Amino acid sequence: MAVLRALKRRVANLFAYAPSRRTLALLGCLACTVTSHAVQQGATGPATSGDIGITLTSGLVARITGLSDMSLGTWGGMGSGPLTANDNVCIGQTGVGFFASGNYRIVASGDGVSGDPNAFSLSNGAHQMSYDVYFNDQPNAGTGRTQMTAGVALTNQTGTGFQFVFNLFGCSFENANVSIEVPESELATGNGTYSGTLTLVLIPD
């Protein structure tokens, strides 16, 4: 009988520094224009002044918070159904208003199996079993969730209240959900304690 102790969700506080297309276009434009604040040394005189230019580029920053390890518990045998767990998370990015919405893509990958390095798999050291991953761009694992394919971006996710990353501490409220399910057919093949890591990558549009 399989005991799934914990599906560790990696990338707690993933800090994806991903320049948006808009930022890249701006940088590209700067490469072909002459708009720099040139330094000016002071001239000698009864008073003197000089100028310095200061520049920085703020890229788009996205962050997933609220990740928690998931314990699936102990399976009760055939007929007791699959083992499931879910967790509400917070997805946000810089430069977006507090209640604005934004689009993003999410990619999930697991520990892999032979032939598929991204496969959603749990292992007891000798045997692997697969599981399904679902994502909902709303809180809770409701009917609006979508099953994910390992390593393939789930597109057109909309973050309502797509949070404005204020200072990297905490999340105002959770606005998405990740859920997993280990089917009975897989559980029936296992024996012992299984664990694995699920990696999530957030890509703002």
Add this chain to the structure above:
Amino acid sequence: MRSLIFLLCALLGASAQLQAAELRISGLEDITLGEVAPSSSTLTRRLRACVSMTPAGPFQLTAIGNGRDGAFALSNPSADVYQIPYEVVAGQRAGARSINLLPGVPHGSFSAREPHRDGRCRPPELSIFINIDARKIGQVPPGRYSGQLQLIVSPE
């Protein structure tokens, strides 16, 4: 008598010329921070400027930014409602008190010496620190932010 008056005026003029200080600030460089992500830390860049003064003596430093009302702030032309503020701190000697400059306000307690004959600066150098709270970067849209900082040096 007229010749004597002229002579006295010439002497007084020359004396006034000898006492008038001449200053120069140099060694300035633009500060380019590159791509910066928000964080809980403070970004600091140090500028080592040279102030020379003939004759040597005390001077005051005034800093003016090009944010609103001379504020020390970086802005983005395509999103000018957003600004990233920064601090300007000046000091001359290690261990000595550094001064947080206020925009447009002269600050004293600095001193300068005459330059070398070849124009090279004599110590102490003037250190200008630009400090940016990186959390502020997370509060503005992505893009390029820039500003101009004017440093004015005059005899104290």
